[in-house]
Amino acid sequence: MKYKSQKVARLYFIAALVLFVAQILFGLIMGLQYVMGDFLFPYMPFNVARMVHTNALIVWLLMAFMGAAYYLVPEEAETELAMPWLATLMFWIFFLAAGATVAGYLLLSYSDLAKLTMNDMLPTMGREFLEQPTITKLGIVVVALAFLLNIGLTILKGRKTVINLVLLMGLTGLAVFFLFSFYNPTNVVLDKYYWWWVVHLWVEGVWELILGAILAFVLIKTTGVDREVIEKWLYIIIAMTLITGIIGTGHHYYWIGTPEYWQWWGSIFSAMEPIPFFMMTVFAFNMVNKRRRNHPNKAAMLWALGTAVMAFLGAGVWGFLHTLAPVNYYTHGSQITAAHGHMAFYGAYVMISLTIISYAMPMLMGRTAANSNRSQVREMWGFWLMTISIVFITLFLTGAGVLQAFLQRMGENPTPFMVVQDKIALFYWLREITGVVFLIGLIVYLSSFFVGRNEPEPEVAVAE
């Protein structure tokens, strides 16, 4: 860590991990409700658990992105953060607002929360992933603006690197497209059309710029490969991402009242969406093979490579599985979607967050470059437990989804939804058990922060 103000990232990372735990706990509750329908009913209906599960994920990823930005922007720009105090202030505002929102979800009925927060004045609640009260959404906008101002000024006064520019573009895009969450017409088709401008253009658009920038930063630091090489790869990868991903939005416009040509446009372009992910995998392994030094933080390297592989599997392969319109006709809104969602979010965004946390945390905790060997080994156990769990969760949900599509949507005598759910309960049980293993992995991962704190950093042979 070269600049004092980078330290503010630590707050963001810790909060992110706290929310990560919350996300997983509520995920387990939901998983249990899938097989024991009355679990916690009526105190915590499924939709409440789901809101906490998904919103905690979104907020903790945003926290991690912000933390990543606060960490890497000063280092890249070679200057202190413009306004460290603003970063701290915004953290507390964001964290308390997120906490208050979750408390609102848990303590009040959703309709009472809507009344309390005066949803009538500007109704934006009750849409998937955008369940936050309008006032929370406004808060997110304020936090995002203050954050962009802070980061933007830092970049302006310092060295302008490609990584910083791409990161800034990604974060700006994130803020801009979030504004579509305030557009909520009664017309369901229009509502859904622009809802995707938030959701798709986030996760298959601007977030990938953030992902690319963070990955490039960690690879430069850990492999010592020439910045010039990494930066041009970064450009070409994000170029392919947006070239395929923007029109790729069309794969959400098959069955929601939008014109039918989207079936063609969406299928063709989203079929290309795995390409940038594949390039990212090739890129990451290439850079690691060409490394000019052996960084002592092996765990961070593992996370970085893991991101490249799992993002390709989750977003690329599992996305492609059901992206073509004729396939999607049978899989749309089934457990296949859930399978893809889980592996894509974990593989791309959770893992990149954990990559930067793994890379930066040792320095933020006052070490030179890496945690002790013991801590790193523990962390890698966490990596494997969580990653293998998510692979199996995905496989079980895919199994459930294939059966669901087959029983409920194909054949001569299609079966009603709830009957099908009973028939595929076995897969849900397996998923829930794997979810417990994931939680164990998470605990192991978190415990790595507390072991071997006083032990020395591993020594590395210097590569030529």
Added chain:
Amino acid sequence: MAQAFTKTMARNIFYGGTLFFFLLFLALTFDSHGQFPSRDNRAALESPDLGPKIALGKKLWEENDCIGCHTLLGEGAYFAPELGNVYKRFGESKEAIMGFIKSRPKDGVPGRRSMPQFNFTDEELDALAEFLKYVSGINTSHWPPNVNG
């Protein structure tokens, strides 16, 4: 491939390509807006009689987070049945929908998934059913494949 490709060119392709495809996306969006009136069941929305009811129905739909369990046109949670076509599944009967929502037991069904009791007034029930009826009138290119959603 050391100097086979340059950073400047990669950058130009990023900016140019992004702009190009975003403009194309806007063009297709513009065309979609031209097509929406013939597909999005606008007649119901614009009817002075039904329009306000549907608006109220959508508000209730949102303020009770129905999307947190159900899908609507395939989007939402996968815990409970698709509702975009529930009007058709329930025999094109608003009364059946209203009756179902109204009759949910307060404490759920032991061991099974169940929908909460929301204590809607008759007016609200009617609005919700009208909203679901409106959604079933959207042209979704024959999705879902059958009435089971």
Added chain:
Amino acid sequence: MAESAVVEQNDKERRYPPGDLAIWIFILAELSVFAVFFAAYAFTRLNHVELFNEYQQHLDRRSALINTLALITSSYFVVRAVAAIKADNAKGCIRWLLAAIGMGFVFLVVKSMEYAHHFSLGVNLSTNTFYMFYLSLTFFHFMHVMMGMIILAAVAFKAKQGAYSATEHTGVETGASYWHMVDLVWLILFPLVYVMR
């Protein structure tokens, strides 16, 4: 000429195609999209042969001919522009590039007239499957023509500033490669959509 000797040596044994390799990655991506679109056209036609054959007759083949000639000619001009800069003739290079852009304008004007005709009849993407493909393919290509013209204009502008010479002309080749790709796509698109039945 000493320079031409260098050029020839470069030309004989190349591992990479002319221009910056990044543009070739882009070209490959674009070509894949068009390839899938073409195949989709052909296989969709399989189920609607009569519809496709009928509406194909509503297209203006004469305009398409003019446009094909315009693009081929334009592509040829670009080849000459590259040859000119390799001979260190920047002025000639600029003239050929401007001529190529001019042919691009011809394409845009003729194609716009075709579109105006279709739109005046109320044809749009949702009219039927044939028009969906016709408009999607040609409009997507149309945008590529515009993009290519912007690239060529940028190259001409840089050439005017004296950025290119017999030894350093990757930029010209890069723009040229992109423009040939636009031509190449049209060469398949024209017979497929306008003629084959």
Added chain:
Amino acid sequence: MEKQQKFGLRPCTWVYLVLVGLTFVTFFIGQMGLSGLKVALAVLFIALLKGQLVGDFFMGLRRVKGLWRWPVFIWLFIPGTLITTAFYLAARAST
């Protein structure tokens, strides 16, 4: 520069003239209202040939050695095969 000029014309000029000629052939086939599988495939073949000429002479791929010699050929070959298949199936279905 271009050494092997024939009749005072550069190779690229010859290619250009051939392309123009083939374009007119395609156009007249269309004007004559010819249809059927054989005609369609002939038209397609002409188009693929033109594409290969553009790739080789205009894009300059004929001078490239190795992997990058082939992208345009492959690009023409795969959709060409698919289009042929689709038109063949369409023709067979209609008889």
